[in-house]
């Protein structure tokens with residue numbers, strides 16, 4: 001089958017022929033119909049794990065082809081979307097890919113394969129940040145009905161930010177404040193955010209203060225992690241007892257005052273991978289993901305959660321290089337880049 005290996009310096013992709021993988025005991029093998037790109041797919045070979053050259057795809061939708069010996073919930077022919085464990089073989093930029101059942105969900109009939117493939121990796125990471133690291137009540141908690149103090153989502157139009165806002169809309173917040181640029185238009189169309197701050201205007205701290213309107217804020221999600229973002233946040237969060245969820249474990253967060261804690265969020269914990277540098281294993285995240293993915297099917301079928309808008313590139317797996325370059329160059333606003341595997345030119 002065709003599979004894409006991502007290489008760095010310069011960023012490039014190579015289409016190679018490899019055998020169709022076998023699912024492990026707790027995995028499904030998926031015939032991939034659509035796969036999606038995420039920023040980590042170019043960052044991994046570039047600087048996170050320099051020198052590594054593997055198929056970096058983590059997100060897909062498709063049809064179950066085979067199941068492992070322990071799998072009882074999925075069967076051949078099921079329409080599914082799934083997240084593949086980061087930095088492991090059999091990734092999703094391929095005709096077939098594997099995924100553990102705890103990060104696989106059934107696609108309800110009202111959701112297309114295109115929309116479904118934008119969801120598993122990013123929504124799961126957003127949920128880890130919001131519920132496991134910030135400890136916001138999960139939608140099934142009795143506390144979910146209580147109004148929470150304001151929540152700020154820095155990078156509201158990013159995939160992480162947008163899914164955080166969509167999940168937050170399943171609860172109740174005094175204020176839901178999004179820091180966005182051009183992607184704010186999409187977020188506004190969802191009708192779930194109370195206040196917007198446009199980072200392009202250059203006065204984020206004062207604009208956040210105005211949005212808070214004197215209310216105390218203890219929780220923020222920083223999906224941008226560019227230094228400015230958390231420095232802006234510490235100026236508006238309460239100096240004691242606040243918490244920021246961050247998504248790049250390798251960065252130096254020591255400029256954040258000690259009264260404000262950080263929740264290091266790493267998707268790998270749902271697959272038993274410890275957080276880099278911090279070595280948190282967060283073993284509870286494995287079953288958290290399992291429960292979340294079952295509910296995601298239900299929430300999608302009920303219209304409570306939507307996927308991310310997407311841009312479909314034209315040449316299937318041959319377009320992955322172009323997609324990763326667009327991500328690296330910051331050209332993507334409020335959307336996922338996706339590929340239809342069947343669009344890969346014949347003879348590639």
Ligand SMILES: NC(=O)c1ccc[n+]([C@@H]2O[C@H](COP(=O)([O-])OP(=O)(O)OC[C@H]3O[C@@H](n4cnc5c(N)ncnc54)[C@H](OP(=O)(O)O)[C@@H]3O)[C@@H](O)[C@H]2O)c1
Nearest residue numbers: 039155157158159160180181182183247265266267333334
């Ligand atoms: N730890 C983990 O396991 C994990 C998992 C997934 C992602 N991540 C990381 O989390 C980050 C977000 O990933 P993603 O997939 O959500 O990214 P993404 O969707 O590609 O982010 C693109 C968005 O970033 C927004 N943006 C750029 N600069 C901004 C700024 N200064 N202020 C506010 N918004 C800004 C843009 O918003 P506008 O269009 O409004 O300008 C754009 O829509 C990345 O660094 C990624 O590597 C980590």
